[in-house]
Amino acid sequence: MQEKDVIERLRRLATDPAARGLRDDTALLEGLVLTHDSMAEGVHFLSTDPPASVGWKLVAVNLSDLAGKGARPAGALLSMVLSDPDWDAGIIDGIEAACESYGLPLLGGDTIALPVGAPRVYGLTAIGRAGTHTPSRAGGRPGDRLWLAGTLGDSAAGLALLEGKPAVPGPLSEVYQRPIPLLEMGQALAPSAKAMMDVSDGLLIDLQRLCDASGCGAAIDLERLPLSNAFIAERGNGREARLFAATGGDDYALLAALPDSVDPVSLSLPIAPTLTCIGQLVDGSGLVIEDRDGDVPVPERLGYEHHA
Amino acid sequence: MQEKDVIERLRRLATDPAARGLRDDTALLEGLVLTHDSMAEGVHFLSTDPPASVGWKLVAVNLSDLAGKGARPAGALLSMVLSDPDWDAGIIDGIEAACESYGLPLLGGDTIALPVGAPRVYGLTAIGRAGTHTPSRAGGRPGDRLWLAGTLGDSAAGLALLEGKPAVPGPLSEVYQRPIPLLEMGQALAPSAKAMMDVSDGLLIDLQRLCDASGCGAAIDLERLPLSNAFIAERGNGREARLFAATGGDDYALLAALPDSVDPVSLSLPIAPTLTCIGQLVDGSGLVIEDRDGDVPVPERLGYEHHA
Structure with a gap:
């Protein structure tokens, strides 16, 4: 199985x-x-x-x-x-x-x-x-905006470096080996979130799971995915690098669906990490990805899945 | 370690x-x-x-x-x-x-x-x-009587049979493969128990742990250890068989220290399993074991411990 x-x-x-x-x-x-x-x-x-x-x-x-x-x-x-x-x-x-x-x-x-x-x-x-509201994956609705706390791809890029040279220290391998759980950010977002989850297997696969549970689809703008300077220095900033970041996994970022009416600036959020609007939930069931060059084909591999 | x-x-x-x-x-x-x-x-x-x-x-x-x-x-x-x-x-x-x-x-x-x-x-x-009282291992005191619910040694005897001939079915291997958690008995005993635990690594090692946590010792009568007919048919009923039963592990029996004033007959207990008084807690720190022939040397191996 x-x-x-x-x-x-x-x-x-x-x-x-x-x-x-x-x-x-x-x-x-x-x-x-x-x-x-x-x-x-x-x-x-x-x-x-x-x-x-x-x-x-x-x-x-x-x-x-x-x-x-x-x-x-x-x-x-x-x-x-x-x-x-x-x-x-x-x-x-x-x-x-x-x-x-x-x-x-x-x-x-x-x-x-x-x-x-x-x-x-x-x-x-x-x-x-639990706090006053414990968002599941299932409460998102078309029109909700998708917010991502943290950056993507650092850990997967760090793992790729470590698989080549185990002794290489650096900010990317540090993220892979010592991820930071975004507890304060999660506590600050939860009361407003209609759906929320951490991104552990890759943004695209985890977003697909949120969509499946919520009974809708999602449209995201690849350009808006938050990348760290260390990631960009290692992998660049183009479509390929961004798809790598969106499917790499081990990010431990947070993905929240907030009603369009909620402006996170109005929430009492911790200073770090960054919080970025990356798209929104839409009618339908699948993922739609765009960047500056137009539609981006959805990769066959959305993230990390275990197979026996 | x-x-x-x-x-x-x-x-x-x-x-x-x-x-x-x-x-x-x-x-x-x-x-x-x-x-x-x-x-x-x-x-x-x-x-x-x-x-x-x-x-x-x-x-x-x-x-x-x-x-x-x-x-x-x-x-x-x-x-x-x-x-x-x-x-x-x-x-x-x-x-x-x-x-x-x-x-x-x-x-x-x-x-x-x-x-x-x-x-x-x-x-x-x-x-x-949790029920009204959740007994730890630590509440036992000298003078408390030690009660054992279930029988000992069936599982260890069943494992020994299976290691020889994996396909052998029978009541002992059934106990090894499909242990029964004594939930109702535990719920019935807990309100009266000063200390209680399940016996999973062997009676002697688990009793020693209860004694260590409670700051006392224990004296048990090997003759009183409850053995099943299937166990006796396979292993006999003598000192060696009883020490095997007391150290074999995987029993999932319950061990309770009840005040001397509590007669389990007065409690509302399930019909099965058997409940047997096997000894009492005493001053000191170690185990004292007796049978019909007198003092029984405490075995070096009290039960199952993991080593790397």
């Missing part, structure tokens, strides 16, 4: 309203927002990544799910694997740094060994306290 | 009261009991186990943690790995059967791929609603 087939099958077990039909990265149960993401060596991180960055990222990607719902961190359960002592200590260093940075107490979990030689697999369940 | 060294290090991150100092299998946050257990191929299950039994067991072992706290199932987050279609379908069959049997709605989680050839690793976070 492919990822979407498995999820379709699991959806049959997810009839509780708290599951939101598995169309969200998170569940909402009695005021708590719950999410779980696992990370496997060779899939979600490189064997050459410093273990402290792997530990950091494990926490950060789960907090990004909470950020996408405007939740405040309440606690975490860790699924830890035993490896060699230096690696284990590094993983815990990174987890500790991220937990302390974002006020996330470790509440429990388990510690297991894997067979000798097995790729390491870590999991984290993050629990957040 | 060994498992206990890693846990000691993680305890520094677990300062929130909800974490209960990581001395419990579960966390308690705003009326919800939270637990996470992972299961790895070649460690927690055999490659020859039917996938449906692996899926069942993944749910059951987590529900057993909730049972140990007297909680009622509220929901689960699943960490699913993509494998071959038949295996994936079997895993989901087992998860579905267990979720339906115990009223556990699937609320979310994630689905990942692992590198080719990697052992499969599944995780589940189970969330329960």
Whole structure:
């Protein structure tokens, strides 16, 4: 089965309203927002990544799910694997740094060994306290404007650099290894957002998911996608670079559908990151992409999907 | 690091009261009991186990943690790995059967791929609603009587049979592959229990953990350990068999410390499983084991511990 087939099958077990039909990265149960993401060596991180960055990222990607719902961190359960002592200590260093940075107490979990030689697999369940409104993916409507908090493509560009030369430090590889969950921005946007999610598998695939859940399509302007100076210096600023940024994944940006009547300037937002209007939701079901040269063919690969 | 060294290090991150100092299998946050257990191929299950039994067991072992706290199932987050279609379908069959049997709605989680050839690793976070009292491991006091719900050793004996001949069906291998979480018994005992936990790694090691958390020792009568007829038929009833049962693990029995003044006959208990007084908590810190022939040397290996 492919990822979407498995999820379709699991959806049959997810009839509780708290599951939101598995169309969200998170569940909402009695005021708590719950999410779980696992990370496997060779899939979600490189064997050459410093273990402290792997530990950091494990926490950060789960907090990004909470950020996408405007939740405040309440606690975490860790699924830890035993490896060699230096690696284990590094993983815990990174987890500790991220937990302390974002006020996330470790509440429990388990510690297991894997067979000798097995790729390491870590999991984290993050629990957040919901705010006054917890936007799902499903509330967007044609006419809503699409806002993106953060920049796109840095992490994918950083990963490409690291796959060539593991020791290369720099701002792009830093984004890949130590993503920043946009918790304050998510909390500030959530009360106004009709739909919101974090962008983790790539803007286009995640936007398509938001559209599918909301029952509409989207039109975006490729020129408006926010790119960092470091990204532009590495990859340029043209259509190819922008499509790379829109499909690369691991961004941990936030994507929000706000009613046309809401001007984010009127909201009390944190200074960073940038918030950019990239398009709007439209009638229909698919994605329409434009840039200065006109219509952009929608890429076959919208982002990252797992296949067995 | 060994498992206990890693846990000691993680305890520094677990300062929130909800974490209960990581001395419990579960966390308690705003009326919800939270637990996470992972299961790895070649460690927690055999490659020859039917996938449906692996899926069942993944749910059951987590529900057993909730049972140990007297909680009622509220929901689960699943960490699913993509494998071959038949295996994936079997895993989901087992998860579905267990979720339906115990009223556990699937609320979310994630689905990942692992590198080719990697052992499969599944995780589940189970969330329960706490009852009026959620006993930790730490509330036991010298003089409390130790009660065990369920039987011991069936699963370990079943595993030993399966390791020899994977195709052997029978009551012992059935217990290993399809453990039953004692949810009703846990709910019935929790209001009276000063300390309670499920027995998953072996009675002796788990009792030692309860003693460590409660700051006391324990004396148990090996003769009183509840054994099933199937276990006795396979392994006998002597000291060696009873020590095997007390250290084998995977029992998913419940261990409760009840005040001497509480007679479980006065409680409204489910008809099954059996509830047996196996000893009491005492002053000191270690375990004292007796049988009809007198003092029994405490085995060096008290149960199952992970080592890298």
